[in-house]
Amino acid sequence: MRTLLISLVLSGAALAQAPITVAVVKGDVSAPDPSSAVWTGVAPSTISLMGQPMITPRPEKTITAELKVQAVHDGKNLAFRLSWKDDGVNEAGPLGTYSDAAAIQFPVKVSEFPPPVMMGAKDTPVHIFHWRAQYQRDAERGKPTMKDLYPNLNVDMYPLEFADMGTLSKKSDAEREQYSPGRVSGNPQAYAKSGVDEIIAEGFSTSSVQAGHGGRGKASWKDGEWTLVITRPLVSEGGSVLTPGGNGFVAFAVWQGGAGEVGSRKCVTMMWTPLALGK
Numbered sequence: 001m002r003t004l005l006i007s008l009v010l011s012g013a014a015l016a017q018a019p020i021t022v023a024v025v026k027g028d029v030s031a032p033d034p035s036s037a038v039w040t041g042v043a044p045s046t047i048s049l050m051g052q053p054m055i056t057p058r059p060e061k062t063i064t065a066e067l068k069v070q071a072v073h074d075g076k077n078l079a080f081r082l083s084w085k086d087d088g089v090n091e092a093g094p095l096g097t098y099s100d101a102a103a104i105q106f107p108v109k110v111s112e113f114p115p116p117v118m119m120g121a122k123d124t125p126v127h128i129f130h131w132r133a134q135y136q137r138d139a140e141r142g143k144p145t146m147k148d149l150y151p152n153l154n155v156d157m158y159p160l161e162f163a164d165m166g167t168l169s170k171k172s173d174a175e176r177e178q179y180s181p182g183r184v185s186g187n188p189q190a191y192a193k194s195g196v197d198e199i200i201a202e203g204f205s206t207s208s209v210q211a212g213h214g215g216r217g218k219a220s221w222k223d224g225e226w227t228l229v230i231t232r233p234l235v236s237e238g239g240s241v242l243t244p245g246g247n248g249f250v251a252f253a254v255w256q257g258g259a260g261e262v263g264s265r266k267c268v269t270m271m272w273t274p275l276a277l278g279k
Contacts, residue, residue, distance in 0.1 A: 019274040020045045020250065022071040022078065029072055029079040032195075032218040032229035039081055044068040047252055049267040054118060055204055057265055064254040064267040073277060075244055079231040080104055082252070089221045090257030092134040094149050098257035099134035102219075102228055105251040106240035107272075108200070114249045114272045119201040127240035128199040128207070129230050131217035133257070135193035196230060198239070213239045245279030 025038050047067040051059040068083040082102055092099035107114045108125040115124030138144075146153055157163070159179040160171045177183045182190030188197070188209040196217040198210045213236035219228035234242045242248045249272040255261040 017047065017269065017271055017273040018045065019276050020069060020071050022073050022275055022277040024244070024278040025072045025074055027074060028077065029074045030077040030214075030216070030231050030233075032079065032216050032231045034081065034218060034220045034227040034229050036229075038072060038079075039070055042070045042072060042081075044070050044081075044083070045273075047269060047273060049252065049254060049269055052253075052264055052266050052268050053270075055264045057263070059259075059261060059265045059267065062267055063256050063259045063261065067252055067254060067269075069252070071275070073234060073242075073244065076234060077231055078234050078242060078277075079229055080250075082226075082228045082230070082254075084226055084254055085224055086221070086226050086256055086258070087224055088258055089133060091137045092132075092257060093144065098255070098260065098262040099132045100226065100257045101130065101132040101134075101255040102226070102230075103128050103130040103253045104230055105129075105253070106242070107249055108240050110241065110248075116203075117251050117270065117272050118268075119204055119206065121203050123202070125200050125202045127213075127236065128197075128201060129215045129217070129232060130197040130199055131195055131219065131228055131230055132193070132197075133219065135197070136195045136217070136219060139194050200239070210238070213237065242275070242277060244277050246277055248275040248277070249273065250275055 023042050027038070029038060047069050049062065049064050049067055051062040064084050066084070070081040072079050086100060090098060090100045105126050105128045108127050115121050115126060120126035160176050162168065180190065194216065196215045198213050198215045199207045200210055201207045214233045215230065217228060217230045219226055234244070251269045251272055253266050253268045255266045
């Protein structure tokens, strides 16, 4: 039975989830707002998740078994509102701590049959919008410094950071960044984020962070529950495209950082959920 399930998932043929109806609303939904009145009256869909079972390291159990999803569009932008239970807020920080996170995924190519739900496949890419509580903290309160993360840290000095500059002139940020290998190499994780990474993938271990197609995200945590809104343009150049009155597919993933979930340790939908966009 397990072999049959994995075969169906990899083929992209498992579509047992009930469709999500994307309601049409007036106004602009491009700014993510979990408490917006636009969500009033939009019936949520209940999406089932399970601990990612295929790639190691796998989670030991399903931490997030259920996701509440609402969706609207304004003719130009699409917004998803996701809610799930989580005992606390985790924003990563020192080594060995991880961020709460969630992602939504769309096929890039329009087709009757979507690609494999597990990150797509060669020549059938997927477009992922990945929110992290860590990124939202960085945007709202600033990216923490090494001293913030490790208050007892003590070093003699960092290059170009002298307590007494003497006769030396103060160096520019660009000159100082020569000593930050991640930034010099262009590693996108070395910079503060606005809340959402946009990723293109064509199978396991192929995720590539993109320069951005207009995705935005904002979440709030209250009474043991995250409520997250991710917005995106309906038409993403170089990414996925959705059309008012048309159909599509979406998949979801959730990470609970406090439970040690990171990377492949996550809870996911094991099948695509059909989308029906109002016109």
